[in-house]
Amino acid sequence: MARTSQSWGLRTLKIGFMSLVGLSVAFPVYWMVITSFKPNSEIYQRNPTFYPQAPTLDAYVALMTPHGTRAPFVATMGNSLIAAVGSTLVSVIIGIFAAYALTRLRFRGREAFSGLIFGCYVFPGILMFIPIYLMFQWLGILDTFFGLIISYQIFGIPFATWMLRSYFATIPASLEDSARIDGCNRLQSIIYVTLPLAAPGIAAATIFTFTAAWNEFLFAQVLLQKPQYQTAQVALYSLLNGDSVAWNQLMGGSVLVSLPVIVLFFAAQRYIGSGLTAGAVK
Amino acid sequence: MAAIEIRNVQKSYGNLQVIDGLSLDIEDGQFVALVGPSGCGKSTLLRMISGLEDITDGEISIGDRLINNVAPKDRDIAMVFQDYALYPHMTVAKNMGFALKLAGESKEAIADRVHRSAKILDLTDYLDRYPKQLSGGQRQRVAMGRAIVRDPQVFLFDEPLSNLDAKLRVQMRAEIKELHQRLATTTVFVTHDQIEAMTLADKIVVMNGGRIEQLGTPLELYDQPESLFVAGFIGSPPMNLIHGSVGFERGRAVLASDHGPVLLLPDAQTLTQGQRIVFGFRPEHLHIVADEAEGAFDCILNVIEPTGAETQVNAWFGPKLITAVFRERHDLSLRQKIWLNIDLRRTVLFDEATGLRVR
Ligand SMILES: Nc1ncnc2c1ncn2[C@@H]1O[C@H](COP(=O)(O)OP(=O)(O)OP(=O)(O)O)[C@@H](O)[C@H]1O
Numbered sequence: 258m259a260r261t262s263q264s265w266g267l268r269t270l271k272i273g274f275m276s277l278v279g280l281s282v283a284f285p286v287y288w289m290v291i292t293s294f295k296p297n298s299e300i301y302q303r304n305p306t307f308y309p310q311a312p313t314l315d316a317y318v319a320l321m322t323p324h325g326t327r328a329p330f331v332a333t334m335g336n337s338l339i340a341a342v343g344s345t346l347v348s349v350i351i352g353i354f355a356a357y358a359l360t361r362l363r364f365r366g367r368e369a370f371s372g373l374i375f376g377c378y379v380f381p382g383i384l385m386f387i388p389i390y391l392m393f394q395w396l397g398i399l400d401t402f403f404g405l406i407i408s409y410q411i412f413g414i415p416f417a418t419w420m421l422r423s424y425f426a427t428i429p430a431s432l433e434d435s436a437r438i439d440g441c442n443r444l445q446s447i448i449y450v451t452l453p454l455a456a457p458g459i460a461a462a463t464i465f466t467f468t469a470a471w472n473e474f475l476f477a478q479v480l481l482q483k484p485q486y487q488t489a490q491v492a493l494y495s496l497l498n499g500d501s502v503a504w505n506q507l508m509g510g511s512v513l514v515s516l517p518v519i520v521l522f523f524a525a526q527r528y529i530g531s532g533l534t535a536g537a538v539k
Numbered sequence: 540m541a542a543i544e545i546r547n548v549q550k551s552y553g554n555l556q557v558i559d560g561l562s563l564d565i566e567d568g569q570f571v572a573l574v575g576p577s578g579c580g581k582s583t584l585l586r587m588i589s590g591l592e593d594i595t596d597g598e599i600s601i602g603d604r605l606i607n608n609v610a611p612k613d614r615d616i617a618m619v620f621q622d623y624a625l626y627p628h629m630t631v632a633k634n635m636g637f638a639l640k641l642a643g644e645s646k647e648a649i650a651d652r653v654h655r656s657a658k659i660l661d662l663t664d665y666l667d668r669y670p671k672q673l674s675g676g677q678r679q680r681v682a683m684g685r686a687i688v689r690d691p692q693v694f695l696f697d698e699p700l701s702n703l704d705a706k707l708r709v710q711m712r713a714e715i716k717e718l719h720q721r722l723a724t725t726t727v728f729v730t731h732d733q734i735e736a737m738t739l740a741d742k743i744v745v746m747n748g749g750r751i752e753q754l755g756t757p758l759e760l761y762d763q764p765e766s767l768f769v770a771g772f773i774g775s776p777p778m779n780l781i782h783g784s785v786g787f788e789r790g791r792a793v794l795a796s797d798h799g800p801v802l803l804l805p806d807a808q809t810l811t812q813g814q815r816i817v818f819g820f821r822p823e824h825l826h827i828v829a830d831e832a833e834g835a836f837d838c839i840l841n842v843i844e845p846t847g848a849e850t851q852v853n854a855w856f857g858p859k860l861i862t863a864v865f866r867e868r869h870d871l872s873l874r875q876k877i878w879l880n881i882d883l884r885r886t887v888l889f890d891e892a893t894g895l896r897v898r
């Protein structure tokens with residue numbers, strides 16, 4: 258009895274604190290969504306409104322129409338998707354094999370190589386900005402998605418490798434030994450045993466590399482100059498140029514940009530979570 | 540089924556030599572136990588037979604086929620790991636059928652063989668469970684099932700029972716023995732439990748520092764250890780080992796033991812006056828005799844452990860404890876002085892410096 262009453266106070270405190278945190282996270286999202294349904298006049302009005310007085314899709318219609326050098330917003334989202342999906346595939350696939358090698362194979366310089374990857378991961382990519390630009394110019398891959406995807410690997414491969422490496426380390430090597438005795442070659446043992454067990458790690462690495470590439474602005478802005486290659490982040494930024502900012506369009510764009518990330522999170526959720534290797538050993 | 544021939548095999552990791560020119564013949568259908576202290580290379584040898592580890596030098600053949608460069612999957616062997624290594628994302632049935640599936644067997648054939656093996660191991664009720672839903676003993680059994688379902692030429696076991704509790708270990712030991720009698724598949728079994736080795740094996744290989752210290756049947760190793768190492772390793776409770784120098788009294792060889800009384804030695808041709816030796820005798824070869832009988836020595840009882848069938852005692856021999864086991868009942872009490880006689884036909888002598896048997 259005493260225990261219940263004691264934890265009652267604690268529970269109220271916990272719930273109160275969590276509501277506060279939840280509210281401070283949810284409110285900006287709520288504000289973004291309602292603003293996108295307001296006409297600009299309502300936004301600039303003296304007293305803010307907490308729900309749209311006259312909900313309208315004007316902002317979205319305007320976004321979808323090309324304006325100046327800005328492509329229709331869906332098209333820019335398509336560009337972002339190409340860059341993000343391409344870059345995620347490259348990062349995660351290379352990351353899987355690199356992480357496998359680093360955790361399972363013995364070779365000279367393995368430790369040094371691991372350290373190097375961590376170094377690359379923490380090294381600020383922006384410092385490589387100018388050399389990359391010059392290199393891409395020399396290679397003639399400026400203004401190509403290929404170039405942008407390659408530039409995203411500066412972050413993507415080290416990140417995916419590092420994340421998967423720590424995940425692979427939790428999968429007992431004896432499982433692969435066992436698979437090899439059961440009749441797998443090395444590649445089959447990876448496909449049938451290591452990858453299914455690494456699914457949570459792979460899902461997490463996918464989400465994070467995708468989100469990072471999807472949200473990336475600077476490289477996309479500089480490496481892709483042609484309007485038809487503009488990504489959504491760059492398009493959003495271009496909405497800020499002008500005398501009066503169309504906040505409803507900016508917020509509408511933000512809503513659209515967050516959708517794929519939200520969808521991906523929910524899709525990957527069931528793979529994330531631990532306990533997949535429970536019962537394997539001992 | 541097949542014989543295994545290991546010829547002068549070496550293994551090094553970089554500069555570290557782990558297996559040092561080891562040769563061993565395992566006959567078709569034989570059950571061989573590899574025993575030895577931790578780090579002596581048992582697992583390494585087993586993994587070289589399985590192909591999981593490269594062979595640095597030498598040759599290994601299974602059934603007349605040189606397998607140095609054959610992939611593990613093509614060696615027709617099955618292995619049970621110390622940690623079982625069950626696939627956690629597959630049910631028991633899938634775990635057991637995995638090798639058959641990879642070998643391209645039909646669904647019906649796989650189901651049939653899995654069921655037959657499951658029946659042998661009493662796993663029929665668990666086929667749809669995942670490894671995490673099983674107890675330790677059941678997991679161990681699945682690991683065994685995964686091996687026998689393939690009907691391989693050779694079974695390799697790396698300490699398969701060491702994660703089980705004592706009771707289950709004894710039970711599984713009996714099951715493994717029965718299984719071997721039934722299937723008669725050539726088996727190499729790594730353990731550092733010498734009781735397991737003694738009870739299961741046709742032949743025991745005692746390894747030490749990457750070499751074979753001695754090999755033989757369990758009783759050969761027990762009765763005729765060729766070195767101090769084997770003498771100390773095989774047998775539980777272990778053999779009593781008394782250090783001292785050889786002397787001669789009235790034409791008979793005696794041991795002036797370092798800390799205790801003078802002991803009569805068995806007749807040996809090669810002993811010389813003052814030679815440093817170690818005198819070994821098993822606990823069950825000590826007998827209580829009347830006071831100061833010919834050749835008897837005295838010691839003080841320290842611990843008495845009756846188990847019903849026999850009584851094990853620890854007694855002070857000078858400052859050293861020796862162990863004795865009596866099958867007969869004696870009226871014993873703590874700190875009592877008893878007189879013991881050694882059955883000299885069953886003792887062994889070792890050179891103190893080399894640790895090798897002196898005859
Ligand atoms: N991958 C490796 N790299 C370097 N040294 C190794 C490697 N694997 C094993 N060793 C060394 O080889 C020696 C033999 O190892 P092994 O695992 O065969 O011993 P073991 O007899 O099975 O011991 P245990 O009873 O503890 O299992 C040990 O000294 C070990 O440190």
Ligand SMILES: [Mg+2]
Binds near residue numbers: 582583697
């Ligand atoms: Mg071992």
